[in-house]
Amino acid sequence: MTSTLIHSIRIFDGHSVLTESGFLYFKDGLIHTVAAGAPPAGLEATNTIDGAGHTILPGLIDAHVHCHGDSRTLALCLKFGVTTVLDMFSDAAASQGLKKLASEKADYADIRSAGFGAVIKNGWPGPIVMATMPDKEVARKMVESWPLVEEGREAEWITGRVEEGSDYIKLMQEDGANLLNGPFPTPRPSMQAALVKAAHANGILTVAHAMSQKATMTVLEAGTDGLAHCFYDEKPSAELVDLYKKTGAFLIPTLVVSASITGENVQDSKDILERDVVSKRVGHDEKECFCGRVLLARGGSVEHSYETVRVLKKNGVDILAGTDAAKGLHGTVPGLSLHQELGLYVHRCGFTGVEALISATSTTARRFSLNDRGRIAEGLRADLLMVKGDPTSDIGCTMDIAGVWRGGVALEL
Ligand SMILES: [Zn+2]
Numbered sequence: 001m002t003s004t005l006i007h008s009i010r011i012f013d014g015h016s017v018l019t020e021s022g023f024l025y026f027k028d029g030l031i032h033t034v035a036a037g038a039p040p041a042g043l044e045a046t047n048t049i050d051g052a053g054h055t056i057l058p059g060l061i062d063a064h065v066h067c068h069g070d071s072r073t074l075a076l077c078l079k080f081g082v083t084t085v086l087d088m089f090s091d092a093a094a095s096q097g098l099k100k101l102a103s104e105k106a107d108y109a110d111i112r113s114a115g116f117g118a119v120i121k122n123g124w125p126g127p128i129v130m131a132t133m134p135d136k137e138v139a140r141k142m143v144e145s146w147p148l149v150e151e152g153r154e155a156e157w158i159t160g161r162v163e164e165g166s167d168y169i170k171l172m173q174e175d176g177a178n179l180l181n182g183p184f185p186t187p188r189p190s191m192q193a194a195l196v197k198a199a200h201a202n203g204i205l206t207v208a209h210a211m212s213q214k215a216t217m218t219v220l221e222a223g224t225d226g227l228a229h230c231f232y233d234e235k236p237s238a239e240l241v242d243l244y245k246k247t248g249a250f251l252i253p254t255l256v257v258s259a260s261i262t263g264e265n266v267q268d269s270k271d272i273l274e275r276d277v278v279s280k281r282v283g284h285d286e287k288e289c290f291c292g293r294v295l296l297a298r299g300g301s302v303e304h305s306y307e308t309v310r311v312l313k314k315n316g317v318d319i320l321a322g323t324d325a326a327k328g329l330h331g332t333v334p335g336l337s338l339h340q341e342l343g344l345y346v347h348r349c350g351f352t353g354v355e356a357l358i359s360a361t362s363t364t365a366r367r368f369s370l371n372d373r374g375r376i377a378e379g380l381r382a383d384l385l386m387v388k389g390d391p392t393s394d395i396g397c398t399m400d401i402a403g404v405w406r407g408g409v410a411l412e413l
Contacts, residue, residue: 002046003027009051014058014362014375026382029408058361059083059383062338063252064322069094073334074108079281080335081385083406087113092164106409115166118149124174154194162202169199171208173215178233178298192222226250232258233300236308244317252322253309255344259302260294260331277399292330306348321360339399346395353392382408
């Protein structure tokens with residue numbers, strides 16, 4: 001296999017800037033040596049890259065994506081330097097298919113998946129699928145294919161997901177109170193607690209959908225390991241912050257989707273489409289989708305989400321960068337959306353550039369036990385993103401992509 005040496009480069013290792021000028025040597029898909037200063041004399045590689053003026057960072061991880069069996073979603077993510085995605089609800093067999101594809105070909109992002117989410121009869125996300133999919137017949141068939149959770153049979157339902165290859169469990173706590181097409185039936189708190197208990201007995205995490213502060217409190221009390229969205233209906237309460245701290249739960253904010261649901265941030269999306277990174281990678285329909293808005297909110301504002309993320313981060317809650325990006329979901333384009341999300345953390349939520357990058361690399365790897373990635377360290381996978389400039393001081397630089405490697409294999413840009 002080939003080996004690569006990148007020298008004279010700024011290195012962000014997933015936690016901090018290791019050095020303003022160092023070198024990285026990787027071969028056979030793994031990081032072999034990383035250090036400050038010049039490479040030792042005699043270190044030879046198949047490819048040598050002068051990284052002056054550039055920064056190398058771990059490949060980004062988007063902690064909330066929906067692939068729905070679509071290989072283009074994984075290809076797009078990788079083109080934007082997102083080397084791993086955590087799918088948060090897709091058909092189980094389709095997810096297994098994508099895992100196989102990603103294991104065989106290096107031009108797709110790697111994927112972990114929740115498989116089917118913990119849906120109850122007539123519950124979320126059926127209503128959103130029916131409201132947003134253009135072909136109602138396809139939508140109905142999709143909704144009918146989901147295995148439903150029943151009261152008292154939670155452990156059995158979890159076993160079914162584990163057997164299908166789910167890497168973690170997606171919980172659903174959406175009553176639709178602040179959505180135009182609500183209300184919907186929701187699981188009882190006892191059901192959520194039973195699902196969490198059964199998931200933990202199987203050694204896997206639970207991540208919960210909730211888009212109101214009240215629903216967020218319910219799933220935190222049920223013991224979920226993390227939230228898949230930040231709510232937008234209210235300002236964060238002191239009780240919420242206490243509950244996050246007490247439970248140690250993490251938050252995947254998906255600010256880009258909150259803004260899409262409330263109809264905000266269109267100008268920010270338009271500005272991003274002006275960047276060079278977009279024209280080569282994103283098609284016309286995808287650009288329209290990026291600036292489109294879901295517009296399903298009954299009140300609320302993404303400003304509440306910004307404040308919540310800001311307060312939780314300040315209180316030491318783990319923030320895992322994630323977008324909810326999915327093919328055709330208004331306000332998103334897989335891969336590109338993560339860069340917008342990181343910009344919002346810095347410009348709206350009080351993150352430093354380093355904190356934003358940590359949220360898209362080492363924190364997610366740690367919380368999801370992805371121990372072979374998310375950091376630049378010897379022996380880890382050579383999943384890497386090289387950008388022009390310094391994203392630790394200007395987060396927008398993550399979009400000035402100069403190189404992407406997955407498992408040490410360079411992606412043709
Ligand atoms: Zn989602």
